[in-house]
Amino acid sequence: MQTEEKKYSPPGRIKIMNALSELMREKDFHSITTAEIAATAGVTEGLIYKYFKDKRDLLYQVLNGHFQTFHDHIVSKIQARKSSIEKLSVIIRTSMKSYAANRVFAKILLLEVRNSPNYFESDAYDMVKIYSRTILDIINQGMEAGEIRRDISAHALRQVILGSIEHACLGEVIFGKELDTDQVSEHICNIIFTGAKK
Amino acid sequence: MQTEEKKYSPPGRIKIMNALSELMREKDFHSITTAEIAATAGVTEGLIYKYFKDKRDLLYQVLNGHFQTFHDHIVSKIQARKSSIEKLSVIIRTSMKSYAANRVFAKILLLEVRNSPNYFESDAYDMVKIYSRTILDIINQGMEAGEIRRDISAHALRQVILGSIEHACLGEVIFGKELDTDQVSEHICNIIFTGAKK
DNA sequence: TAGATAAGTAAGTATTACTCACCAAGGTAA
DNA sequence: TTACCTTGGTGAGTAATACTTACTTATCTA
Structure with missing residues (x-):
């Protein structure tokens, strides 16, 4: 039953995870105390350590x-899209939209x-790693299909893509700035795929 | 004398800052204790709080x-270079080289x-902010000089540049992987300036 | 219905960031 | 010289906080 054991979670576990998510909207991880987490979850502090190895493990599971x-x-x-450029x-x-829509998620992933x-x-x-691997596979497919230049490094292109996404969202995540994801992602794609040089 | 007051630092202050830098080579910031810092600096714990508001303030000053x-x-x-593309x-x-050469610096800046x-x-x-501003200025100069396309967003280009640099160095900083900065930066420039699309 | 297992509690404990009152050594002015 | 002020440094605390442990209550099943 290894595969199923993760599916069902006791209510306390869920409440604890939700509590941390909740608190992360206003505070950074370090300044949230286990007492606070337990209080907002409506459980006792000890229960946290029944389900999570430590405070950070809780963060990772969230x-x-x-x-x-x-x-x-x-x-x-990406399933519907056919060309690699389209997929990328x-x-x-979509990544930028998700980060913008779920700031706590982005904050944890990018900063904490x-x-x-x-x-x-x-x-x-x-x-x-799986997400990252998916991107690399699409790049390689694009190279084989002749859509993407073969003389660039697939790994470097992935770095550029991931780095651009993350850095573009940082302002939003840290300062709560508004971010027009459609426009910015459009700009980024434009640069990455057609180049900045005139 | 506001400008000069930063120049002279008492020996204890220097020792504390060096101690943290030292310790950060092996450990992450959170698992370094103030006791440890004081011990490696050869001073007492209290002195840390004479020169730094708190443990994090010490990190910021380092x-x-x-x-x-x-x-x-x-x-x-960049002074010698004339064209904006060259400067960028x-x-x-240079940024990648610096991050690779001084991993503690990169670790603090990118992760901590x-x-x-x-x-x-x-x-x-x-x-x-100044560093970031410099990049934006160069981009704008490049647009005015006709080297860089005017129909892309200068801000987006900066995000792509900064994000690419940082993401490319992450593996090195986190896992201590070897990184051929010349080669990787070459690849990244190639993608950003001439585009990935065939 | 017994008994094992899972969910949850309550009261600790050790660690750790930070404080505060104090000491010592120059430098300066009377 | 002496008095005193500033600066660099100490060491013994303290409150907070992550984590532990022994215990209780509920649930499930044989």
């Missing part, structure tokens, strides 16, 4: 939940987890 | 020091500070 739906959404969006464009636009080595052992990071 | 030399280096490197290329290459709102009030962040 991220994992968010990333799961994020990734499903991305996959469903959709990934850029990467500073700790344990994150890279977590289930959440496994999801990120 | 970053500020690193960023100062980083920025000076960048400025000196140099910025990309952005999660806390106070950072954005710090002197270190003021330096980042």
Whole structure:
């Protein structure tokens, strides 16, 4: 029953995860205390450590939940598209939209987890690797299909895509700035695919 | 004497800042204790709070020091270059080189500070704004000079440049992977300036 | 209906960031 | 010289907070 054990979660677990998500809307992870989490969840502090190894593990599992739906959404969006350029464009636009729509998710992913080595052992990071792999595969397909230049590095292109998405969302995530995702993603695609040089 | 007051630093202050830099090579900021910092600095814990508002303020000031030399280096490197494309290329290459050469600096800048709102009030962040502004100015000059397309967003181009640099260095910073900065920066410039589409 | 297992509690404990009152050594002015 | 002020540094605390552990209550099933 290994596969199913993650599906059902006791109410306390859910409440704790929701509580952290809630609190992360206003505060950064470090200034949220376990007492606070327990209080907003309506459970006792000890219960947190029944379901999570430590406070950071809770964070990773919250991220994992968010990333799961994020990734499903991305996959469903690119399915219809045929060309690789189209697919990558959709990934850029959809990712930015998701980050903008779910700021807590973006905040955790972009600002809160990467500073700790344990994150890279977590289930959440496994999801990120899959997402990242998907992009690389599309790039390679695009090269084989003759849509994308073969003389550039596929890895570098992925870095450019991922970096652009993330950096473009930083202002929004950190300062709560409004972000016109359609317009900005359009601009970014334009630069990445057709180049900035005149 | 406001301008000079920063120049002279008592030995204890220097030792503390060096100690944190030292410790950050092996550990992430959160798992470094103030006791540890004081011990490696050879001073007492209380002295930290004589020179720094709190543990994070110490981190910001360490970053500020690193960023100062980083920025000076960048400025000196682009001075000789005439075209904007050249200047931006140099910025990309030099930034990546600096991040790779000084991993602690990169680690602090990319992973450790952005999660806390106070950072954005710090002197270190003021330096980042200047660096960021420099890039935007170069882009605008390039547009006026007819080197860079006018129909793309200057801000978006900056995001792409900064995001690409940072994301390309993440693997190196986090996992200590080797990174051929010359080659990777070359690839990135190629993509950004001439486009990925065939 | 017994008994195992899972969900949840309550009261700790050790660690750690931070404070505060104090000491020592120049430098300056009377 | 002496008095005193500023600056660099100390060391013993303190409150807060992440985490533990022994316990209770509910649920399920044989």
